[in-house]
Amino acid sequence: MGTGQHSGNSRYSVIEICAGAGGQALGLEKAGFDHELAVELDAHACTTLRQNRDWDVRQGDVADKTVWDPAKYAGVSLLAGGVPCPPFSIAGQQLGASDERDLFAWAVEQVATVKPRALMLENVRGLSTPRFAAYRQRILDRLGKLGYEPFWKLLNACDFGVPQLRPRFVLVALRPEDAPYFAWPSQTVASPTVGTALHDLMAADGWRYADAWRNLANDVAPTIVGGSKKHGGADLGPTRAKAAWMSLSVDGKGIADAPPLRTARHPKTNPPRLTIEMVTRLQGWQDDDGWQFSGRKTAQYRQIGNAFPPPVAEAVGTSVFRAFDHAALTESSDLAMAEDELFTLLRRHPEGISESLISQNVPNLAGEYLDKRIAELSLDFEVLCSFVGNERAYRLGNFKGFVGQNDHFRHEYLAENRSKVS
Structure with a gap:
């Protein structure tokens, strides 16, 4: 029995924002969800979705109500999405709410309008780091006010049969009547190695060293x-990532059009590059899914590389489905927690608090470290500085993130850089 199979005959509805090329969508479909709507900015990804499924697919800025109106989908079973990762990526600047691409807080805010039975959002591991503790704390506070109980966990794709590490930070929020029945999926099947997963594809043109490469x-x-x-053609990532691929005898500097020829040299001398078909398999699509990607090689690679692996989405979706069905009470509560000491302290003193009192309350927040934390917190929230005598004092202001404001800076950026936004 696959992870998406269940005992009942009912199915639940889902609307998916920032749907990409359908990795999460396919997984949720296998878990038993029916798509009422999929919204995506990238034209190639929209074409991919349309050519694979007869869904209502809308292309454009997900926050533009002329593209879709959240109020028209009130009461949907699940609101899901894979909102942009660069605001939180360890490989980037981690600007969080100050990044014009940040849609995480906006997605959470849609719960107030859509009122789904559950929310499911996935993002990069960076969102789980101490840098974003205050951001996460605000998310939890907002979900609590909206009447939802949140869960989140760092899941590794390799625990669900995907031959790739791919850690993803997943948020699930449910109504109180369903939350006691939610449990995170456990490891399903052991993941194959890259060599085992791709051997037949590498050997497709008779490469005599395919076994050695495996x-x-x-x-x-x-x-x-x-x-x-914003970047050039398809490759397997920055320098550190390419080095990791090279340790597996894979040349990560580009994507090949075809597997190695029979006469191609030994992989220790000339490591092969992956093809689009190989990357698709490494990202968790199964051959019998028959999923076809739109566009040329670079466009296809970006769609695949940015996707949420279908097996992981299916596993989480199945857990949500089982919570809806009240399949089994969980033995222990695993509700999400987040606390940033500085953020909490500033909220307790809305009139402001001096540096010396901050250090008294949180001894490790002093000197240069306090300056660093104030600078980081200022990326996500307004932090107002004043002087009490010769001493600085800080007061917490508004959240900087986009939650639907008509005058937010993201709108001007998107208008000026539409062709570069992905």
Whole structure:
């Protein structure tokens, strides 16, 4: 029995924002969800969705009500999405709410309008780090006010049969009547190595060293990096990622049009590059899914590389489905927690608090470290500084993130850089 099968005959509805090329969508479909709507900015990804499924697919800025009106989908079973990752990525500047691409807080805010039975959002591991503790704390506070109980966890794709590490930080929020029945999925099947997963594809043109390559590629893949329109063609990521691929005898400097020829040299001398078909398999699509990607090689690679692996989406979706069905009470509560000491302290003193009192309350917040934390917190919230005598004092202001404001700076950026946003 696959993870998406269930005992009942009922199915639940889902609307998906920032749907990409359908990795999450396919997984949720296998878990038993029916798509009422999929919204995506990228034209190639929209074409991919339309050519694979007869869904209502809308292309455009997900926050533009002329593209879709959240109020018209009130009461949907599940609101899901894979909102942009660069605001939180460790490989980037981690600007959080100050990044014009940040849609995480906006997505959470849609719960107030859509009133879904559950919310499911996925993002990069960076969102789980101490840098974003205050951001996460605000998310939890908002979901609590909206009447939802939140859960989140860092899941590794390799725990769900995907031959790739790909850690993803997943948020699930449910209504109180369903929350006691939610449990995170456990490891389903062991993940094959890259060599085992791709051997038949590498050997497709008779490469005489395909077996030798399989033995060299004897681990799961590092995280596949899809990149963005701001960068050049398809490759497997920055320098560190390419080095990790090279340890598996894979040349990460580009994507090949075809597997190695029979006469191609030994992988220790000339490591092969992956093809689009190989990357698709490493990202968790199964051959019998028959999923076809739109566009030329670079466009296809970006769609695949930025996707949420279908098996992981299916596993989480199945857990949500079981919570809806009240299949089994969970033995212990696993509600999400987040607390940033500085953020909490500033909220307790809305009139402001001096540096010396901050240090008294949180001894490790002093000197240069306090300056650093104030600078980080200022990326997500207004932090107002004043002087009490010769001493600085800080007061917490508004959240900087986009939650639907008509005058937010993201709108001007998107208008000026539409062709570069992905």
